[in-house]
Amino acid sequence: MVERKNFNKYKIQEYTRLNYDILDGMVDWVRVIDTNNTVIYANKPMIEVFGESIIGKTCYNSLGRNCPCERCISNITIATGTISEKEEVVGSRIFSVKSSPVRDEEGNIYAAVEVLRDVTKEKKLEKEIKEKNRKMTEDLEFAKALQNKILPQKGEFHNVSVDFMYKPSEMLSGDIFDVFSIDENHIGVYISDVVGHGVKASMMTMFIRQTMRAIKDDILNPGQALLELHKRFLDLGLDYDKYFTIFYGVLDKRNRLLKYVNGGHNSIPILLNRDKFELLNSKGYPISYLFESVEYEEYTTLLNKSDKLIFYTDGIIEAKNSNGEAFGLDRFLEIVKKSENNIMKDLENSIDYFYDGEQVDDFAVLTVEIS
Secondary structure, eight states, rough: OOOHHHHHEEEEEEEHHHHHHHHHSSSSEEEETTTTTTEEEHHHHHHHHHHHGGGBBBBTTEEEESOOOOOHHHHHHHOOOOEEEEEEEEEEEEEEEEEEEEEEESEEEEEEEEEEEEOHHHHHEEEEHHHHHHHHHHHHHHHHHHHHHTTTOSETTTTTEEEEEOOOOOSSSSEEEEEEOOOSEEEEEEEEEEOOOOOHHHHHHHHHHHHHHHTTOOOOOHHHHHHHHHHHTTTTTTTTTOOEEEEEEEEEEETTTEEEEEEEOOOOOEEEESSSSEEEEOOOEEEEOOSSSOOOOOEEEOOOTOOEEEEEHHHHHHHOTTSSOBBHHHHHHHHHHOOOOOOHHHHHHHHHEEEEEEEOOOOEEEEEOOO
């Protein structure tokens, strides 16, 4: 029996020594603080930094401070028996500190053990990431403001009335449209949808707008204009998965004759009047690296006063609600047909009512009414 007791005694001593060896082998600092805020134990890594004199000092003195912390997690742990955490700055380093209760054989708390983990590198990295994110957000906000600025002005413009709805799925959009004066007799109008959305797609919209604005001064014919746009796109030398669609029309104000071409835009524009409703059906190739040599067939239609041209992108048509039901072209056309005063407002209200999920594609609708 005596031998058994001695065996247990030696085993307990061995386990106790093992516990200390484990603590001394840790990279983290470990210290034990009693109910009087006195350090009664520190592991080897902590002693190597602060010296043996850390034992017997108050928890705050041992870290080179003259007054207690505003929030002492060891006091909280001892008082409540819960694990507490906080961050602590020691010199030029940042530590994540976790305090756990230490109990005696009867379950009474007589101390708290603190583990201090150096998180300086992580915090520095976190700060750098936050700063980069802040800078990126500022850049995106600027790009968003710029993208909105380059949209045409709503209201009267050279014998036409312009209105639109523009809702990017992200901060930036891959949809772009424009209405511009070519000369004293002609107005250009187009809508374009770049594959994808976000930053990459928005950069392509800038290319489209600047190129179309440059082309209009030299090329009046819409078919030739798209050929030139296609050529300049190929000169960019981008990847083959980059492309966009565009529908472009040139309106002669003298006789209200509209010439138009379709560059692969599958959201066919609508011509609307009191007595007339038709789709401007037309076909053509998207602006893509898949086609090195293309031709664009021109179509014409004669417009009347108060005719409305409605251009849109497929983001609205393909949008799905929480039941997986698509908004669809038929619903879109029905709203346009029934609208009496404000097509844009009616469309926006219908989309908001129908669409209750996360917007996954860009929304764009443009109306041009002949004065």
